[in-house]
Amino acid sequence: MSAARILAAVAFAVACAAAALSAAPELPPGASSCTGCHAASAKVDTAVPRLAGRKAADIVSQMQAFKTGEKPSTVMGRIAKGLTDAEIEAIAAWYTQQR
Numbered sequence: 001m002s003a004a005r006i007l008a009a010v011a012f013a014v015a016c017a018a019a020a021l022s023a024a025p026e027l028p029p030g031a032s033s034c035t036g037c038h039a040a041s042a043k044v045d046t047a048v049p050r051l052a053g054r055k056a057a058d059i060v061s062q063m064q065a066f067k068t069g070e071k072p073s074t075v076m077g078r079i080a081k082g083l084t085d086a087e088i089e090a091i092a093a094w095y096t097q098q099r
């Protein structure tokens with residue numbers, strides 16, 4: 001294989017990788033507090049409920065219940081109180097898109 005073909009193949013691979021990375025949705029602010037306990041992959045066995053693929057409205061209502069104290073918790077109330085309503089909605093929308 002000539003050097004030009006190798007260079008072209010490498011350039012194509014880099015372009016494809018860059019396109020794939022730019023298409024991946026970015027984790028919204030505040031969501032890093034979720035990923036420590038809630039597994040992002042269905043392949044991980046955990047007692048903590050998965051958020052990926054859930055309806056955004058369900059996530060928002062649960063987070064609001066934690067935030068107001070309507071739903072008792074150990075950690076979730078403290079985490080929810082530290083998030084704005086807009087952050088909660090963005091996190092819920094992001095998790096809804098994950099599979």
